[in-house]
Amino acid sequence: MSRSAIKFLKSAPWSARFGMAVILFYVTLAVFAPLIAPYGETAIVGPRFDLWGEAHIFGTDNLGRDMLTRLIFGARNTIGIAFITTCLAFAIGGLAGLLAAAVGGWVDQALVTLVNNMMGIPQLIFALLILTITGTSIPVLIVVIAVLDSTRVFRLSRAVAMNIAVMDFVEVARLRGEGLWWIVTREILPNAMPPLVAEFGLRFCFVFLFISALSFLGLGIQPPTADWGSMVRENASLITFGDITPLLPAGAIALLTVGVNFVVDWFLHKTSGLRDEK
Amino acid sequence: MKSKAARTRGDLLLEMRGLRIEGQSSDAWQEIVHGVDLTLRRGEVLGLIGESGAGKSTIGIAGMGFARPGCRITGGSIVFDGIDLRKASAETLRRLRGSRIAYVAQSAAAAFNPAHRLIDQYAETAVLHGISSRGAAERDGRALFKRLRLPDPDRIGERYPHQVSGGQLQRAMVAMAMACRPDLIVFDEPTTALDVTTQIEVLAAIQSVVREFHTAAIYISHDLAVVAQMADRIMVLRHGNLVEEGTASRLIEAPQQDYTRRLLAVRGHRKDEAAPTVDAPVLEIRGVSASYGGGVKVLEDVSIKVGRGRTVAVVGESGSGKSTTARVITGLLPPLAGEVLFNGEVLPPACGKRSRDQLRHIQMIYQMPDVALNPRQRIRDIIGRPLTFYLGMTGKTRDTRVRELLHLIELDPDEYIDRFPGELSGGQKQRICIARALAAEPEVIICDEVTSALDQLVAEEILKLLQRLQNELGVTYLFITHDLATVKAIADEIVVMLRGRVVQQGGRQEVLTPPNHPYTDLLLSSVPEMQVGWLEALLADRAARKARGEAVMESADQ
Numbered sequence: 001m002s003r004s005a006i007k008f009l010k011s012a013p014w015s016a017r018f019g020m021a022v023i024l025f026y027v028t029l030a031v032f033a034p035l036i037a038p039y040g041e042t043a044i045v046g047p048r049f050d051l052w053g054e055a056h057i058f059g060t061d062n063l064g065r066d067m068l069t070r071l072i073f074g075a076r077n078t079i080g081i082a083f084i085t086t087c088l089a090f091a092i093g094g095l096a097g098l099l100a101a102a103v104g105g106w107v108d109q110a111l112v113t114l115v116n117n118m119m120g121i122p123q124l125i126f127a128l129l130i131l132t133i134t135g136t137s138i139p140v141l142i143v144v145i146a147v148l149d150s151t152r153v154f155r156l157s158r159a160v161a162m163n164i165a166v167m168d169f170v171e172v173a174r175l176r177g178e179g180l181w182w183i184v185t186r187e188i189l190p191n192a193m194p195p196l197v198a199e200f201g202l203r204f205c206f207v208f209l210f211i212s213a214l215s216f217l218g219l220g221i222q223p224p225t226a227d228w229g230s231m232v233r234e235n236a237s238l239i240t241f242g243d244i245t246p247l248l249p250a251g252a253i254a255l256l257t258v259g260v261n262f263v264v265d266w267f268l269h270k271t272s273g274l275r276d277e278k
Numbered sequence: 279m280k281s282k283a284a285r286t287r288g289d290l291l292l293e294m295r296g297l298r299i300e301g302q303s304s305d306a307w308q309e310i311v312h313g314v315d316l317t318l319r320r321g322e323v324l325g326l327i328g329e330s331g332a333g334k335s336t337i338g339i340a341g342m343g344f345a346r347p348g349c350r351i352t353g354g355s356i357v358f359d360g361i362d363l364r365k366a367s368a369e370t371l372r373r374l375r376g377s378r379i380a381y382v383a384q385s386a387a388a389a390f391n392p393a394h395r396l397i398d399q400y401a402e403t404a405v406l407h408g409i410s411s412r413g414a415a416e417r418d419g420r421a422l423f424k425r426l427r428l429p430d431p432d433r434i435g436e437r438y439p440h441q442v443s444g445g446q447l448q449r450a451m452v453a454m455a456m457a458c459r460p461d462l463i464v465f466d467e468p469t470t471a472l473d474v475t476t477q478i479e480v481l482a483a484i485q486s487v488v489r490e491f492h493t494a495a496i497y498i499s500h501d502l503a504v505v506a507q508m509a510d511r512i513m514v515l516r517h518g519n520l521v522e523e524g525t526a527s528r529l530i531e532a533p534q535q536d537y538t539r540r541l542l543a544v545r546g547h548r549k550d551e552a553a554p555t556v557d558a559p560v561l562e563i564r565g566v567s568a569s570y571g572g573g574v575k576v577l578e579d580v581s582i583k584v585g586r587g588r589t590v591a592v593v594g595e596s597g598s599g600k601s602t603t604a605r606v607i608t609g610l611l612p613p614l615a616g617e618v619l620f621n622g623e624v625l626p627p628a629c630g631k632r633s634r635d636q637l638r639h640i641q642m643i644y645q646m647p648d649v650a651l652n653p654r655q656r657i658r659d660i661i662g663r664p665l666t667f668y669l670g671m672t673g674k675t676r677d678t679r680v681r682e683l684l685h686l687i688e689l690d691p692d693e694y695i696d697r698f699p700g701e702l703s704g705g706q707k708q709r710i711c712i713a714r715a716l717a718a719e720p721e722v723i724i725c726d727e728v729t730s731a732l733d734q735l736v737a738e739e740i741l742k743l744l745q746r747l748q749n750e751l752g753v754t755y756l757f758i759t760h761d762l763a764t765v766k767a768i769a770d771e772i773v774v775m776l777r778g779r780v781v782q783q784g785g786r787q788e789v790l791t792p793p794n795h796p797y798t799d800l801l802l803s804s805v806p807e808m809q810v811g812w813l814e815a816l817l818a819d820r821a822a823r824k825a826r827g828e829a830v831m832e833s834a835d836q
């Protein structure tokens with residue numbers, strides 16, 4: 001199994017390899033942040049807006065915290081929260097979608113109506129509204145974004161599962177007398193995995209950007225926790241002086257998004273059985 | 279375009295030499311046609327026959343200088359009337375295709391554009407190639423529709439593809455291919471998707487126009503009996519190689535190769551009719567009527583009795599309600615009226631209300647083994663699940679039983695137990711489906727068109743296996759099929775269905791011996807036989823009986 005996995009990875013094009021390298025790099029940073037970072041996450045270690053130099057490779061931020069350290073811890077916070085949120089969104093949306101397809105009838109109708117109504121409200125405004133009411137603790141942030149994003153996952157998983165639920169092997173399971181849980185988890189889910197995994201990668205990017213956007217607007221991850229979105233906002237004034245430091249967190253976001261998309265593209269290409277036609 | 283006078287019969291029209299074609303499978307190119315030679319003269323009909331994977335369609339399409347996406351022509355020459363199609367420019371090919379070489383696909387429903395009327399699609403090629411004006415093309419189209427015996431030929435062209443039946447659409451497609459009076463038509467399994475009675479109409483239509491216009495044709499099919507009616511000469515293909523070539527009559531009467539002989543013998547299998555049982559029937563349906571979503575009734579007052587240990591075949595064409603009958607019995611479609619009895623006990627109408635034991639006793643095998651097996655489960659789990667679910671077997675006992683079952687269906691347990699369905703051939707998959715049904719130790723197995731998706735030789739093996747299992751285990755089969763050859767091979771009793779009603783039922787001998795209900799006779803006479811000239815004889819017989827003023831049923835619509 002592991003040998004075939006290695007072979008599979010070797011067949012990846014350069015773009016996917018680049019993407020995997022980027023993701024691996026970010027994950028390493030996130031996991032070993034306290035070991036790698038030269039200073040503490042919230043420690044004020046120098047003058048405000050210090051220039052790039054030996055003590056502080058990327059200078060310091062608006063409060064005099066080391067920029068590099070903040071970037072590394074930002075990877076941990078932003079990616080970590082985005083990952084948990086995406087997982088939760090998939091657990092809610094994916095399961096609901098599979099259920100809707102497997103049960104059908106009024107359950108399906110009710111779920112679809114609910115989801116359509118939720119999707120009718122612009123996502124960012126909806127999130128801002130709820131977060132203003134509930135406050136901006138991290139658990140609340142995760143749940144709110146996960147629920148809002150699960151609507152998209154629901155649509156996909158329902159559509160995929162619909163096509164599988166009509167296959168004969170599902171009918172065989174029904175005729176055998178299998179329960180709903182078996183049909184959903186053993187018969188439908190394994191066959192719906194490839195598109196869902198691909199969607200997971202894409203969704204992760206969206207969630208990640210969404211959190212950054214919220215942070216930029218001041219309703220996301222709250223200071224002093226390091227986070228790329230709020231780092232852009234806090235240091236934005238430097239742009240006026242021709243200093244590119246605020247672009248570093250923005251670039252970090254962009255690079256990860258591109259990397260994840262490369263891998264997802266390749267994976268989609270592999271699993272959908274698409275071929276290059278000449 | 280050459281004048282018609284110049285088209286004399288006998289000139290060389292198409293010649294392929296050492297044709298090699300490669301196909302792409304998981305990033306690697308593999309040769310699928312290994313140097314086949316083919317010659318076709320003007321006005322000649324060449325039959326290409328073989329099982330799936332023989333390369334017959336690929337070769338036929340290569341006759342148009344075309345390779346499907348995922349295929350490429352790598353060697354040999356293709357010369358059509360002096361033009362080397364492999365070297366010809368895209369523009370030359372474009373001008374040839376449609377006007378001088380035409381193609382008739384297996385599924386007319388998929389080949390027609392559903393958004394345009396038939397006559398528009400008919401006229402398109404001729405107008406586009408500048409052969410005739412729009413008006414002339416339409417007049418010509420109506421004449422051809424008439425010649426192909428389409429009903430209401432003057433107005434049928436105004437209809438959209440979904441407004442005509444499958445057989446009519448296939449004939450309209452033959453007309454469309456004829457629109458520019460091409461020199462060559464490639465027929466790619468044109469009747470495979472049709473019912474037998476409809477097949478006769480399409481075959482007769484193709485034969486008459488091809489003869490009338492002296493069109494050369496390549497006729498691709500997996501059914502030797504059909505090809506024998508259509509072709510002057512037949513090429514038998516296997517795994518991309520030529521097995522045998524000869525005139526149709528020579529090939530049928532004196533085949534040289536063992537493989538050809540096996541193809542010819544394919545419908546020879548017969549079982550002895552079991553004596554009728556005196557016991558109460560194991561399965562019975564009484565006065566069942568059913569419909570989907572409360573619409574038109576697809577079943578009306580259907581009653582069938584199935585004796586223990588016997589094989590009852592339910593025969594009918596598409597739309598006859600035979601598969602719906604199976605859905606009512608299994609409880610997937612609760613009937614509007616009537617009841618299903620198992621061993622004299624009335625079963626709850628919906629499968630969700632039936633007990634585990636009631637479900638266990640009626641198992642089902644499907645037409646498409648590809649979609650009847652979960653592609654993400656190993657054979658061990660596919661066969662093992664009913665063992666755990668119904669019989670509570672786990673661990674070692676279950677494993678032993680799975681191996682026994684694999685042994686029973688003639689697959690080596692060590693080799694196959696850990697495979698995924700994707701790693702098996704079609705016939706092997708169907709065997710796994712049989713094993714899964716047997717695992718539940720049922721009394722009745724419903725076989726829904728179990729051999730229709732398989733190659734003929736493989737289908738024969740499956741039938742023999744089912745027969746052997748019945749002899750050994752005494753299971754009862756309800757065999758749903760449209761294929762009368764299968765019925766003749768395996769049934770003890772036959773139920774003939776037409777438009778949701780049972781028109782005749784009885785012992786095999788009784789039903790197979792005319793005279794019977796006119797529909798039964800029509801169905802029986804429409805099964806192609808393995809002899810040259812059978813189609814002409816049949817058509818002549820029907821015409822003669824009509825001339826004598828007898829009522830002759832010619833299609834299921836009457």
